Amino acid sequence: MPRDYSLSHLTTEGLRPPEMLEVAARTGYRYAGIRLLPAAPGGLAFPLMVDPALRRDTRAAMAATGVGIFDLDMVRLDARFRVEEYLAFFEVGAELGARVVLVAADDPDPGRLVASYAALCEAARPFGLACDLEFMPWTRVPDLATARCLVERAAQPNGGIIVDALHFDRSGGRPEQLVGLPRDWLHYAQLCDGPAARPTDEAELIRAARTERWLPGEGGIDLAGLWRRLPDDLPVSVEVPHQRRIAELGHERWAREALRASQRLIESL
Template identity: 25%
Template structure:
């Protein structure tokens, strides 16, 4: 593990960078590359107690942190306890955050489901973060804030992804204003309103605004930090300098150029170190 990186902040290899591999394999590869944190992908339909044991063992052997576990996706009509097991798994592996998105058309239903999940974390240090992105009903920073403020649970937070921040019409200045408003009103959260951020680079503008184009952009066209046009330095300056970073670099180009798990993890880590050093 890279000691200088560890002393600064948690830097995590997001699960979406390496979707072809099992969570325990990703843990070992992230640690070998130098990351001090990792993201865990959890499909409740295939997740078993054996997988929990393997991930927990991998985390214990490497000493790195499970920054988040994803993804809880709220859908209309499903029982409210559909995703309860996420909290149990997060507690078992020591994950710091549970990542949620919502396709509930009624924002009050999103609030109800989000509050339920937050309440299940009582007695733990887990945060439940709501991510906003163009393809879901919570498709703006303002809507995510409305949910989190409406629920007002100390575990609730917002996940900012630099790509989605740009694509949904917000910017680093909005993050600064929100945080200043909370300080002014003395609003307290168990953890920060933004417990961590997801980072990638990309083109400044969306090339194809069709649904297919938006999905292609989010799932396959992200770039390594510093190789695109997003105002990443502004985002870093807008948040706490110790805030954990998850490298959400979903990229078809990376997958094709680096089909091996370790090679891909290595290049993401090395390029991230270079970028963070360059913006200090």
Template identity: 30%
Template sequence: MTTHPPFSTITLGAITFRDRNLPSVLSAARNAGFESVGITVGQCIAALERGIAFEEIAAAIRDAGLRVGELELIRLGDGGPARHANALVVELASILQPDRVHVAAWGAEAAAVGDEFASVCAQLAPLPVAYEFMPYNSIPSFTRALELVESTAAPNAKIVLDILHFFRSGSAFEELTADALSHVAVVQLSDVIQREVTPSLVEEARHRRTYPGAGDLNSLGFLQAIAVAAEEPVPLSIEPISDALELLPLMLVAEEAMLSTQRLLKRALKEFEATADQVS
């Protein structure tokens, strides 16, 4: 068991605020204490339509005292109009200098996904390129994502480990080994509240999330398992994607996202430190 701090930077996730303007997001993130923000290609296109050049977006982020934690999304295996957005993400990566670029695939065969993932990794190297597995996309589990990364054999091929997708895909804490976590670029945190009428996995993931630790997922056990196994500090991204939260003031949501994360981490680290003391 390692004794380093198990978690590092905290990013305000890219699609927490899907329809908010970028200046407001940056202000809320900074005031809530986030170190970095996620940016989507859609936000950048919307800014461009308002006459804001990509270089100006980069400058605004720097002026806010933030950096880009994650840039998304490249859609693998999609030969339609998405290829234009994909090319734009690659261009934006050189301008925004994110910590990582996120990719995913829907409806494509795993072999085709692997080939294109390897190509994107080579194109963006050495920038980490992280695949986000989901139980309803082409790579539906953490185990399958690990197989994808290992088959790619690119040093910058990584995984987005989303807590909701981890649990909904039937993954187990035993999978969170030191070797597996060495391939994880970021852990995304949120939560969900169980309802009598269970929504579809897509509906739940895209519209029904809440703050980390505020729902019914075993968030504490998840973070403790990572803390025990990780040999290097793992970055966090907070993404409580919710139609309901989007109706609230942006500043309020950003502040509660940070506070709920800090409360959850405090509980997880207390247990981690107690275990480390016993080991030593």
């Protein structure tokens, strides 16, 4: 069975969802991910929850291209999290046929964080949405072990973990740690590359993750070791933001090169 590839929001950051879907179709992706809420205060997002015209245009682009929406970006769990504030987010996700909500964790209270994550999963489940926790070294869930503990404690049938190749490497992850991870926790994974040397400064970790990732195969991350331990049929989100190269090549050429590099790496395993 052919593997499904999804064009991540960050790989073509700046494009509105309809234009992103058109680029995804022309460059060979089956799915795309869209950012409905900012990753950080002031960050770029397209809140379709409050923009009916953009939502209508996005649905029209989906129908015209045949490209589906895979994931919704993102929900941040912090001390102020209130699950009732996300009803419209879930409704838009269901309307677009999305499968997964990307979740980040910023709450310093471990017990409250587990409760918030469980509440999010429970609220999203009627809309057909899984909630995949993304561990990132600068967040309150900095690594796979912490993410696994949180998902186990929440004990939700639509809970899960997303393995981002860059975050996995920068958090000190080892491919063998993925062995035995419950299959029903894995809904997709994010693929990119980066230098073998890991930044030690938090600001540099964040900057590189958001603006300067490398094409798969260009860097020093053990992508082969990582991908060999993930399910063969796991969908791949191609997440390769690189502001300078996107400016030089344009969104469409960069999206195409990112997909081809991802396919070459995975098909060589």
